Amino acid sequence: MSPVVETRSAPSAPAPRQRSRRRLTRRRTSLFAHGEPMVWLTGGALVIALAMIAGLLLLVLGQGGLTFWPKPLDRFVLEGGVALMGEVTSSEVLEDGGSRQLVRTGNYDLTQVHFTWVEDSNVLERSRPEWGLVLERQSWGRFYGEPRAFLIDGETVAEDPAQVWTRFEQFHPGTRERYEQRKALETHEIGRLNARIESARLAEKSAELDSGADSPQWQRAHERFVRVQEQNESEFDAIREEITQLNAENERYGLVLETADGTRTTLSLADVVRAYPANQLGFADKLGVYLSRWWEFLSDDPREANSEGGVFPAIFGTVVMTLLMSIVVVPFGVLAALYLREYAKQGTIVSMVRIAVNNLAGVPSIAFGVFGLGFFCYIIGASMDELLFEARLPNPTYGKGGLLWAALTLALLTLPVVIVATEEALSAVPNSMREGSYACGATKWQTIRRIVLPRAAPGIMTGMILAIARGAGEVAPLMLVGAVKLAPELPLDGNAPFLHPERSFMHLGFHIFDLGFQSQNSEAAKPMVYTTTLLLIGIVVSLNVLAVLVRGRLRRRFMTAHI
Amino acid sequence: MEERTIEIRPPGVASKEVPRMMRSQAGGQEPAGIPESNATLGGLFEAIEQDRKFETVVHDSARDDNPVLEIQEFRLWYGEAQALHDVSMICPQGKVTALIGPSGCGKSTLLRCVNRMNDLIDSVRISGDMLLNGQSIYDKGVDVIELRKRIGMVFQKPNPFPMSIFENVVYSLRIDGERDRRVLQEVCEQSLRGAGLWKEVKDRLDSSALALSGGQQQRLCIARAIAAEPDVLLLDEPCSALDPIATGRIEELIEELKGTYSILIVTHNMQQASRASDFTAFMYLGRLVEFGSTEDIFLQPKLKETEDYVTGRFG
Ligand SMILES: Nc1ncnc2c1ncn2[C@@H]1O[C@H](COP(=O)(O)OP(=O)(O)OP(=O)(O)O)[C@@H](O)[C@H]1O
Ligand SMILES: [Mg+2]
Numbered sequence: 001m002s003p004v005v006e007t008r009s010a011p012s013a014p015a016p017r018q019r020s021r022r023r024l025t026r027r028r029t030s031l032f033a034h035g036e037p038m039v040w041l042t043g044g045a046l047v048i049a050l051a052m053i054a055g056l057l058l059l060v061l062g063q064g065g066l067t068f069w070p071k072p073l074d075r076f077v078l079e080g081g082v083a084l085m086g087e088v089t090s091s092e093v094l095e096d097g098g099s100r101q102l103v104r105t106g107n108y109d110l111t112q113v114h115f116t117w118v119e120d121s122n123v124l125e126r127s128r129p130e131w132g133l134v135l136e137r138q139s140w141g142r143f144y145g146e147p148r149a150f151l152i153d154g155e156t157v158a159e160d161p162a163q164v165w166t167r168f169e170q171f172h173p174g175t176r177e178r179y180e181q182r183k184a185l186e187t188h189e190i191g192r193l194n195a196r197i198e199s200a201r202l203a204e205k206s207a208e209l210d211s212g213a214d215s216p217q218w219q220r221a222h223e224r225f226v227r228v229q230e231q232n233e234s235e236f237d238a239i240r241e242e243i244t245q246l247n248a249e250n251e252r253y254g255l256v257l258e259t260a261d262g263t264r265t266t267l268s269l270a271d272v273v274r275a276y277p278a279n280q281l282g283f284a285d286k287l288g289v290y291l292s293r294w295w296e297f298l299s300d301d302p303r304e305a306n307s308e309g310g311v312f313p314a315i316f317g318t319v320v321m322t323l324l325m326s327i328v329v330v331p332f333g334v335l336a337a338l339y340l341r342e343y344a345k346q347g348t349i350v351s352m353v354r355i356a357v358n359n360l361a362g363v364p365s366i367a368f369g370v371f372g373l374g375f376f377c378y379i380i381g382a383s384m385d386e387l388l389f390e391a392r393l394p395n396p397t398y399g400k401g402g403l404l405w406a407a408l409t410l411a412l413l414t415l416p417v418v419i420v421a422t423e424e425a426l427s428a429v430p431n432s433m434r435e436g437s438y439a440c441g442a443t444k445w446q447t448i449r450r451i452v453l454p455r456a457a458p459g460i461m462t463g464m465i466l467a468i469a470r471g472a473g474e475v476a477p478l479m480l481v482g483a484v485k486l487a488p489e490l491p492l493d494g495n496a497p498f499l500h501p502e503r504s505f506m507h508l509g510f511h512i513f514d515l516g517f518q519s520q521n522s523e524a525a526k527p528m529v530y531t532t533t534l535l536l537i538g539i540v541v542s543l544n545v546l547a548v549l550v551r552g553r554l555r556r557r558f559m560t561a562h563i
Numbered sequence: 564m565e566e567r568t569i570e571i572r573p574p575g576v577a578s579k580e581v582p583r584m585m586r587s588q589a590g591g592q593e594p595a596g597i598p599e600s601n602a603t604l605g606g607l608f609e610a611i612e613q614d615r616k617f618e619t620v621v622h623d624s625a626r627d628d629n630p631v632l633e634i635q636e637f638r639l640w641y642g643e644a645q646a647l648h649d650v651s652m653i654c655p656q657g658k659v660t661a662l663i664g665p666s667g668c669g670k671s672t673l674l675r676c677v678n679r680m681n682d683l684i685d686s687v688r689i690s691g692d693m694l695l696n697g698q699s700i701y702d703k704g705v706d707v708i709e710l711r712k713r714i715g716m717v718f719q720k721p722n723p724f725p726m727s728i729f730e731n732v733v734y735s736l737r738i739d740g741e742r743d744r745r746v747l748q749e750v751c752e753q754s755l756r757g758a759g760l761w762k763e764v765k766d767r768l769d770s771s772a773l774a775l776s777g778g779q780q781q782r783l784c785i786a787r788a789i790a791a792e793p794d795v796l797l798l799d800e801p802c803s804a805l806d807p808i809a810t811g812r813i814e815e816l817i818e819e820l821k822g823t824y825s826i827l828i829v830t831h832n833m834q835q836a837s838r839a840s841d842f843t844a845f846m847y848l849g850r851l852v853e854f855g856s857t858e859d860i861f862l863q864p865k866l867k868e869t870e871d872y873v874t875g876r877f878g
Contacts, residue, residue, distance in 0.1 A: 436722040
């Protein structure tokens with residue numbers, strides 16, 4: 001004891017003098033100590049980060065937002081008498097001082113090109129024809145031409161462009177309606193019949209597999225199959241009859257158009273999605289075209305190798321996949337974090353698990369894709385097929401990429417995010433609250449459920465937001481486990497069991513990749529890349545905003561005040 | 564041994580105590596020369612600091628054949644550091660027992676042992692026993708949950724739950740599955756009135772309890788503890804965050820509750836201890852120094868240290 005006392009008391013005599021001297025020689029606070037430069041440094045870093053994000057958003061917003069605005073139609077007569085008509089999409093200055101313009105000339109079925117470069121020095125005459133029409137077609141892309149005649153049952157009923165246009169506007173909506181009807185019949189009705197006969201066939205097949213051919217069970221299943229087949233046959237005929245009628249009615253109307261180089265073609269009205277005289281549009285008309293294109297983009301199926309039409313299946317696939325993923329990952333991650341933080345005895349093993357989980361967040365996403373394909377599709381999926389869907393083999397049901405496997409793969413990918421965020425939220429719950437609950441006689445689980453989880457809910461929501469943002473934007477693993485360029489059917493439809501998690505699906509992220517890098521008509525697809533990007537950002541942002549709002553409500557409920 | 568004593572000693576006490584210790588040693592007193600009894604009363608704190616044996620002074624007034632709580636030679640370690648040394652005392656049925664002593668002497672620790680809150684801390688080891696109504700608290704077969712339901716506790720720092728005021732108060736009923744809204748409302752009102760909080764919050768029972776002021780939160784915690792109607796109520800400095808009016812209200816409440824409940828209260832306020840309690844225990848560095856009826860402790864303490872402490876001449 002005494003040495004301690006001595007060391008304490010020994011320096012006590014000279015100490016006061018030293019201290020006072022030190023105080024005298026204290027230097028003035030330096031510029032760095034004041035921190036002015038740090039303000040600039042930190043502020044600068046923030047500004048640069050914000051500027052980059054703003055730049056990205058502006059680019060996407062500008063390019064994506066303008067894609068659908070209708071452009072005027074220009075007619076060029078070039079040296080050598082070649083005439084062109086189309087929309088000028090971009091122009092550039094050449095090295096020799098001249099300039100050239102990229103003109104979307106369409107009419108792919110006639111010319112085999114979508115775009116043409118026009119050098120300004122070559123142009124003899126440039127005009128904006130009053131009756132230049134832009135027609136967006138169901139197939140073959142856009143058509144540019146001037147109306148020459150309107151045909152009903154092969155008879156010319158109008159030749160003056162204005163009259164032709166009036167006739168077109170009169171009959172076009174009806175033909176489109178019939179076209180939509182036909183499409184609905186083809187997909188829904190025939191899809192329903194196909195599903196029915198497929199299930200009967202599968203029943204027969206599995207009866208054969210279960211109890212052998214010629215067994216009474218098989219006999220019954222077979223009879224049923226034959227009955228369904230007969231019944232379907234007659235229904236098929238009825239539907240086909242209806243379709244033929246609709247087609248025949250639509251075939252009555254034709255629009256004769258003349259292209260810039262004088263070729264005349266007749267277009268079936270049903271084939272035209274949208275048409276407008278580009279050079280006569282006022283602002284309101286343009287806005288109408290713009291909005292109707294956006295509507296089509298959001299609500300319709302893609303056309304023309306995805307470069308036109310809508311992206312509804314991709315929106316749907318993205319949202320459904322993200323929701324499925326959240327449904328899986330959030331409870332899973334929260335439970336895991338609960339165990340790690342509340343139940344497990346804190347020690348080396350738990351620390352190691354924690355480090356492993358954190359590292360999982362750094363694994364490249366494609367690695368998860370490979371794992372998903374190898375494990376989910378080829379092991380679990382294939383076994384499920386063998387056990388449950390034997391009748392469909394060799395066609396795989398679950399043994400290939402699909403919505404479910406994609407959602408599970410992404411759930412695995414985002415699991416660390418949720419676990420880490422939840423753990424953080426749990427450890428931020430003050431221990432005194434837990435003690436208070438235990439002191440009231442609550443069990444561990446009651447404490448967790450009534451005190452810890454509600455209090456940690458906003459933090460858990462943060463984890464969910466991060467997971468959604470990460471999951472919705474991920475593309476690489478999806479290419480391996482089920483995202484496709486064009487999915488024939490939505491994963492949700494009217495045939496039982498309504499949600500088909502085994503189906504492959506379209507995804508906005510993959511759609512962007514496909515449009516930008518895999519499209520044959522890349523010039524036409526480019527604007528769509530921006531629009532789709534805009535949409536994807538929009539969806540992720542709105543999912544986030546939604547979650548943030550919910551979190552805000554939770555936070556307010558547990559607002560902490562002065563203590 | 565000596566080093567451990569130094570560790571346990573809170574800094575505030577240490578700086579004051581070191582000179583005294585030096586003096587006694589400079590006086591040439593051999594440590595071994597101090598008798599093992601409490602004969603050298605002036606050196607009691609030194610004896611404790613040097614971890615020598617001594618016996619708790621228990622007044623005759625503090626003997627009871629039928630105490631609600633009996634603490635028997637209780638020892639507790641936080642890891643290697645011993646925080647309680649051979650504490651033996653009783654809480655008589657229906658009476659208020661006050662625990663006083665300098666900061667860090669183990670009052671909260673002792674209190675938390677009564678409802679086994681220290682089970683939650685991994686590093687804690689104990690020996691000795693506590694009996695609640697004659698039954699061991701630390702027996703293997705004891706259902707801790709049931710035990711805690713019979714013992715209400717108010718912590719040193721207010722710890723309202725992240726839910727509405729109403730839900731806070733009826734928490735212990737909720738976890739027992741009480742659904743009847745009328746019962747809940749009645750209990751809520753009674754408890755809040757008891758804690759002197761009813762008038763302030765009756766119009767906003769559904770707003771968050773975390774939005775209350777510190778003192779209001781503490782009274783809410785008291786309301787929460789009495790809502791369960793426990794046998795024993797443990798109050799750890801319930802009034803440290805309260806103004807004199809609220810403190811008076813709590814003391815009134817204690818007055819009302821005693822008889823029905825047995826109360827064990829920690830306080831730094833000597834007036835409060837003398838006003839509100841029937842028995843007082845003085846603790847120092849993990850030991851129970853003197854225990855007796857409040858009158859005895861305050862008016863005729865047997866130890867000089869106790870007298871110094873209760874009259875404010877401590878240190
Ligand atoms: N969780 C813990 N882990 C380790 N040591 C602890 C823990 N809690 C308390 N201690 C130590 O035990 C001793 C007694 O602490 P306790 O909280 O019981 O003091 P107290 O008498 O309530 O003091 P106060 O009047 O300041 O509240 C102190 O030295 C403290 O540092
Ligand atoms: Mg304390």
